[in-house]
């Protein structure tokens with residue numbers, strides 16, 4: 312049984328998230344997903360939705376077998392516990408593949424690191440980024456409390 316690990320913030324789900332997790336699932340038979348704690352999302356605007364709500368929505372996706380809320384301080388603690396065969400990084404995630412591989416080796420975790428593909432556009436007006444969804448809401452509904 313090849314165990315695959317994916318991770319991310321997954322705030323306000325969109326088809327790019329679905330693509331990433333479906334792509335990650337093709338690397339093995341069992342897909343585990345770590346949902347980042349809001350406190351650790353420091354490289355961009357913080358998530359709108361709570362840790363538990365983001366986890367519940369990812370857990371409902373067909374490609375996903377099991378979801379886990381991430382560790383508060385050491386991102387490698389759940390990795391050690393889950394002991395995956397492959398970690399699939401998102402196509403645009405800031406994490407460096409080599410640096411993660413080095414950390415895994417340093418902790419004695421035998422696991423390869425791959426990178427998922429981006430979703431290709433399938434129809435007009437796709438919004439494939441949580442940030443872009445939020446920007447559209449602010450542009451189209453900002454200040455309008457009646458709708």
Ligand SMILES: Cc1cc2nc3c(=O)[nH]c(=O)nc-3n(C[C@H](O)[C@H](O)[C@H](O)COP(=O)(O)O)c2cc1C
Nearest residue numbers: 318319320345347348351352381382386389404406
């Ligand atoms: C292998 C790996 C394990 C991770 N584990 C956790 C974790 O346990 N807790 C957490 O809050 N974030 C964890 N993260 C970080 C987030 O999933 C994510 O990289 C970041 O916070 C948000 O990234 P995004 O912009 O891709 O959503 C992990 C990242 C990697 C690469």
Ligand SMILES: Nc1ncnc2c1ncn2[C@@H]1O[C@H](COP(=O)(O)OP(=O)(O)OP(=O)(O)O)[C@@H](O)[C@H]1O
Nearest residue numbers: 319320321327331401402403429430439440441442
């Ligand atoms: N359009 C997309 N195609 C493929 N993967 C995607 C796409 N959008 C997001 N992902 C992947 O989903 C995972 C979680 O993404 P994240 O929660 O950061 O969403 P996001 O929409 O990229 O957010 P933001 O717009 O705030 O940067 C990441 O690994 C990311 O690479």
